[in-house]
Amino acid sequence: MPQTITEKVVQAHAVGLAAGHEVLAGDMVTVRPAHVMTHDNTGAVLPKFRAIGASRVADPAQPVFALDHNVQDGSAANLEKYSKIEAFAREQGIVFHPAGAGIGHQLMIENGFVHPGALVVASDSHSNMYGAVAAVGTPVVRTDAAAIWATGVTWWQVPRTVKVVLEGELRPGVTGKDVIITLCGLYSRGEVLNAAVEFHGPGAASLSVDERMTVANMTTEWGALVGWFGYDEKTSHYLRGRAAMLEALDIPDRLTGAMIAAWDDAPPRPDEDASYAASILLDLAAVSPHVSGPDTVSVMRPVAEIARERVTIHKAYLLSCVNSRLDDLAQAAAVLRGSKVAAGVELYIAAASASVQHDAEAKGIWGDLVAAGAIPLPPGCGACIGLGVGLLEPGEVGISATNRNFKGRMGSRDAQAYLASPAVVAASAVAGFITGPADLGSSVPEIRFADHGWTPPEREVAILDGFTERLAGRALLLPVDNLNTDGIYGKDVTYLDHLTPEEMASHAMANYDPSFQAIAAEGDILVAGANFGTGSSREQAATALKHRGIRAVIATSFSQTYLRNAFNNAFICLESPALAAAVKAAFAAEAAAGEKSIPAGPLTVDFRRAKAVWNGREYPVSPIGPAAQELVLAGGLEALTRERLRQ
Secondary structure, eight states, rough: OOOOOHHHHHHEESSSSTTTTTOOOEEEEEOOOOOOEOOOTTHHHHHHHTTTOOOOOOOOSSSEOOOOOSTTTTOHHHHHHHHHHHHHHHHHHHHHEOSSSSSHHHHHHHHHHHOTTTTEEEEEEGGGGGGGTTTTTEEEEHHHHHHHHHHSSSEEEOOOOOEEOOOOOOOOOOOOHHHHHHHHHHHHTTTTTTTEEEEEEEHHHOOOOOHHHHHHHHHHHHHSSSEOOOOHHHHHHHHHHHHHHHTTTOOOOOSSSHHHHHHOOOOOOTTTTTTEEEEEEGGGEEEEEEEEEESSSSEEEEEEHHHTOOOOOOOOOOOOOOSHHHHHHHHHHHHHHTTTOTTOOOOEOSSBBBHHHHHHTTHHHHHHHHHOOOOOOOSSSSGGGGGGGOOBOTOEEEEESSOOOOOOTTTTTEEEEEEEHHHHHHHHHHTSSOOOSSSSOOOOOOOOOOOOOOOOOOOOOOOOOOSEEEEEEEEEEOOOOOOOOBHHHHHHHHHHTTTHHHHHTTTTTEEEETTTTHOTTEEEEEOOOTBBSSSSSOOOHHHHHHTTTTOOOOOOOOOBBHHHHHTTTTOOEEHHHHHHHHHHHHHHHHHHTTOOEEEEEEEEEEETTTTETTTEEEEEEEOHHHEEEEEEEHSSHHHHHHHHHHH
16 A cells, blocks of 8 residues: 555554554554654653662663753753763663764764654654654653663554655745745644654755754744655755765764665655545745744744834744754854844753754854854753853843743743744844845745645554453533633643642643533543644653543644653544544534533444444444554553563
8 A cells, every 4th residue: 555754764664563454544553763862851751660670771762862951950960960961872882972963863963862854752852853854753751761671662642644745946135934934824723743854846855954954943833743844955965975974983883884875776665545634724935034923933923024114132042852953043144244243132042952053163154144143052941942151031032043932931922932044043133123135025925735634544453462452431422622621631730740640630631621620520521623722742741631530632633742651651542533423413513602611421442443432323433453552451551661671
């Protein structure tokens, strides 16, 4: 059966597939990633690794450590944490990048860990960036990282794929950052939520590898799990440069000319007749410089338009894994050369890696930035994640070449943050208000989206011994989309680690609906709308429902982090847009009257047939394959990992 690139790559990295099984979107499979990167959160993964009874990593070549988030913190506590991480890496033989080496995602590509056609994961949401060099990169949560360290494997649900065809070419002065800002603004209603995105067309081929990194990186903010560009001459040329660098550093085997020649001859690509859930066409020639925000990537405005309003800025930023490579710094330096940062504005710069900074210094780019008044910071995440020097203060406005501008992320919740390209950030820093280096108009590409009506293929699911074939209970409708983790399990109890399961259960859904506890019954199956469990990564949003006696959640779609946390804790989540729509329609009057938790009658799930039966009709649900069944039978990922270690 024809496969998308994500399906093909997962097929190649899957473990324990039944003979002849072809991986397709919707499948939950066990995978062995080529690498797993962790950064400062390595310190949080370590106790999980030890709690499951592991003492040695399964494959020391698989994990990669990079300290990048809190590198400006010289406190004894942070230095002690960093020291423990380094000691563990040395003990286990794991590649370790110290604070100051650079941002983990940049180092993964720069140092040859990411190969075309490979599945590479990281315990960080911007792992999508690896798709810039034709790999499938995707995030995992910390429990997954611990399991990979211990056994080499974890599980993954293969996402549907949206094909994005880029036509035309960018005009001079328009950048890859403008492309992804435009995509995030034009298609902001879940078109690519939890999907893999494949970029195709002559426009994709026209983008530089650095621009592809920017676009792939920010597919995360667009809502996607994967952002993939095809392998071509530009990819090959870039990788040959990295291979030469590694050979000069006496690391000749990680990325070789022979590997690159093999990819040249047989580049990874999807099948021509692969099945796509939707498609988007974007004319690059119609893209103009844009800004996102304030405080959201879903709202964009042409720079030419907002410049007329002279929106005062106080801080500007050229840093992060999305836009602090050599080309980015060069674009900013070209704007700043011979000028000075405006009075009352602070411009902060940090290269994506020490290597990038070294090259920028050698070319005079770094010196031009500093001469204009930029404040240099060490390579790392810094203000992008709200750590270190230069955070936004109450009432301030910032413009940043980073990837996120969520309220409060870069400092005070009473500040405002806009996102833009490095050139726009530099021009704004000089002017003292949001503007670009030139007026390139305010054109916006036409919206060209086609939903192909994709649903998971109907296939009989193999059922493992001991796993129930049927689940029956009362449907309990929660008639909302985007029910976030704060609503499911509030912040006031999230960090109370001493609560018993019964006490946790008593707080389930308290913020969403105070009457939930009185209405919910043991054995209920929740039915909800789109993007269930969006928000923070707190595991209790899944475990509290499980402790409350909820058997499963069936929703239009899930936040991928919530889905992972749920199955990692043996809590079943199923997607069924058709069922959710039908139940919501049947109880529209009750929902309109303000009811938030609505009993909706008997519901049965047939796991072998991947069907749900409600009100006399059948509805397809996402298949729960053997990898997911293993998690449920074992009692979660930590328990399953312990079992695997005993084998």
